[in-house]
Amino acid sequence: MSTDSVAKYKSASAITGQVLQSVISVVVPGMSVAAICSYSDSLVVAYCKSVYRKEESIERGVAFPTTVSVNKVMQNFSPAPEDDYILREGDVVKVEVGAHIDGYISSSAHTTVATNAPGVTITDRRADAISAAYYASEVAARIIRPGQTARNMVKAIGLVASGFKCAVAEDAFTCQIDRFVISGTNTFPNRFNPDVVTPELTFETGETYTIDCSISTGDGIARASEHKAAIFQRDVNQQYSLKLRTSRALLSEVSQNLSVFPFLMRDVIGENSTLKAGINECVKSRLLVPFAVPVEKRNGPNYVAQFKITVMCNYTGPIRLTRALTMPNLKSATTIPSDSEIGQILALDCEQASLPELPRLKVQIQAPVATVQPASAVDSSSMDMS
Numbered sequence: 439m440s441t442d443s444v445a446k447y448k449s450a451s452a453i454t455g456q457v458l459q460s461v462i463s464v465v466v467p468g469m470s471v472a473a474i475c476s477y478s479d480s481l482v483v484a485y486c487k488s489v490y491r492k493e494e495s496i497e498r499g500v501a502f503p504t505t506v507s508v509n510k511v512m513q514n515f516s517p518a519p520e521d522d523y524i525l526r527e528g529d530v531v532k533v534e535v536g537a538h539i540d541g542y543i544s545s546s547a548h549t550t551v552a553t554n555a556p557g558v559t560i561t562d563r564r565a566d567a568i569s570a571a572y573y574a575s576e577v578a579a580r581i582i583r584p585g586q587t588a589r590n591m592v593k594a595i596g597l598v599a600s601g602f603k604c605a606v607a608e609d610a611f612t613c614q615i616d617r618f619v620i621s622g623t624n625t626f627p628n629r630f631n632p633d634v635v636t637p638e639l640t641f642e643t644g645e646t647y648t649i650d651c652s653i654s655t656g657d658g659i660a661r662a663s664e665h666k667a668a669i670f671q672r673d674v675n676q677q678y679s680l681k682l683r684t685s686r687a688l689l690s691e692v693s694q695n696l697s698v699f700p701f702l703m704r705d706v707i708g709e710n711s712t713l714k715a716g717i718n719e720c721v722k723s724r725l726l727v728p729f730a731v732p733v734e735k736r737n738g739p740n741y742v743a744q745f746k747i748t749v750m751c752n753y754t755g756p757i758r759l760t761r762a763l764t765m766p767n768l769k770s771a772t773t774i775p776s777d778s779e780i781g782q783i784l785a786l787d788c789e790q791a792s793l794p795e796l797p798r799l800k801v802q803i804q805a806p807v808a809t810v811q812p813a814s815a816v817d818s819s820s821m822d823m824s
Contacts, residue, residue: 445794455760464806471506479503488799489796501544507744508523509739525808530551538618545760546748563655573784578591578651610628614646628649661732669728671726680720755786755788
């Protein structure tokens with residue numbers, strides 16, 4: 439891998455880390471999820487513009503729209519105002535941010551708890567899910583080294599989840615990434631499925647991966663939610679002669695103005711609401727791929743936690759590109775013995791890459807402000823969130 443590509447991976451990782459840290463600070467009860475997502479994406483764009491300024495022609499920006507998925511929602515929740523959710527006391531909040539510089543991608547996710555009492559230690563099942571997801575991601579990162587295999591990673595993630603009496607969530611993947619590619623050839627699910635053979639994949643020097651460790655206190659099985667997909671991606675490998683004029687107009691808008699990365703449909707449509715009529719045909723013809731918003735299938739107050747990291751496989755071992763953020767105040771009854779199989783993996787080295795310092799933004803992005811919302815998460819939400 440060239441020095442230039444590594445430098446751009448590091449710049450993208452510095453941006454996702456800085457944005458994620460800023461966004462986590464506004465995850466409080468009474469805050470609008472839609473406002474958080476908008477704030478985060480604006481920060482990503484601003485920071486991307488602040489680096490490599492002499493290379494004006496290179497593409498840069500959001501690699502995947504910010505998502506803020508709450509409680510039992512597994513992923514991909516980036517709501518329009520009409521589908522918004524206001525955070526409540528005790529909500530388990532997963533924030534995922536993606537940025538790219540010249541197509542070199544960094545993706546990171548962190549789980550926290552929305553609370554007005556950060557000094558109170560969380561000891562219930564939320565602590566189990568968050569701890570399991572955190573340790574699963576740390577274990578998985580240490581397996582990204584030459585000679586290790588995808589099967590060993592899937593096994594280790596499953597051992598961590600079961601140790602905390604949790605389950606690996608469906609649709610959580612480890613994805614090899616490349617320039618302008620968010621899911622390359624070496625991509626596999628992190629949840630063990632006896633009906634699906636994990637590929638005979640051995641990690642090699644020079645490869646870069648995003649590892650999504652999503653862990654549920656339920657069964658980890660996904661079901662469709664009431665929330666409409668907001669994020670879409672153009673499948674450039676598909677060709678189809680669209681019949682509706684609105685469909686052709688929508689596809690033209692996407693093809694001419696957007697890159698290969700996933701995007702928010704509401705940004706494409708804007709004030710031209712007639713374009714909405716073209717979404718169904720574009721999806722049915724597989725020209726546009728929607729990112730559904732799944733939730734934990736099991737009923738009851740279940741929680742899904744997520745940690746996502748970007749790791750480079752070096753000949754010396756794994757190099758973590760994205761930074762770990764401060765964990766919420768929690769304590770699980772489950773511990774990982776140092777002499778256990780998982781404990782021994784956690785004891786292995788995982789080098790943190792030295793990331794560049796980002797310039798100060800010339801134009802400050804105004805952080806959103808919480809509204810008054812005294813209700814609790816469990817008692818008052820009728821949405822799929824709780």
